[in-house]
Amino acid sequence: GAVVSQHPSWVICKSGTSVKIECRSLDFQATTMFWYRQFPKQSLMLMATSNEGSKATYEQGVEKDKFLINHASLTLSTLTVTSAHPEDSSFYICSAREGHSNQPQHFGDGTRLSIL
C-alpha cells in the first residue's frame, strides 16, 4: 500500500517552456503533499508544502510565481515550473502523507527535469 506515482519521470525541454509534474497518491488520500528538489550530490531541499484545497506554503527562497503548486484533490498535486531555464534543471520529488502529521511521508519516483 501507500503508493505515490509521479509523472513524467523524465522530461527534456527548451528554455522558456513551462513544465507540469503530477504527483498522485494511488491508494490513499493525501491530506498533505510536499515538493522537493535535489541538485546533483546535494540533499533534498523542501520547496513547498501543500494541503488539499488551500494555497501552498513555500520555503524561503522559493519563488511561488515560478513554481506553481495546485493541490485540488486528495489524490493529486501538480507542480508547474513556469518559463523554465537551465538552472531549473534538477530532480523534483514529491511526497504525500495521509491524515495526521505523525503519519509517514511516501515518496514518488521523482522527475528528472533537463532544460536545454
Add this chain to the structure above:
Amino acid sequence: RKEVEQDPGPFNVPEGATVAFNCTYSNSASQSFFWYRQDCRKEPKLLMSVYSSGNEDGRFTAQLNRASQYISLLIRDSKLSDSATYLCALNRGSARQLTFGSGTQLTVLP
C-alpha cells in the same frame, strides 16, 4: 549552521565490514528522526525511524543522542547491495516537514 549535517563520505568498505554514519542536528527541539536510503537517480526510501532508546532492524542499528544532538546508523556485515547514499532526516514545524542531511555515500566493495 545547517539544520542537519552529515559527512558526505564517500565510505568505501569491503563486504562484511561494519560501518557507522553520524548525523548532527542543530535544533534541540527536534522530535522525530529517520534514516533514508537513496539509490542513484531514485527517490529516498525510509530505512528506519530512530527512537530514543535506540533500535535495531536486522543488520541495521540506529541510535539517538539528544545530549550531543546526533543520530547514528550502524550497518553490520555489509553487503554489496547496501551501496547507496544514506540520508538522515528530522521532522520540523507544525506540518512536520522533513529536513534532510546532505547524505553519506557508501560503496561496499567485493
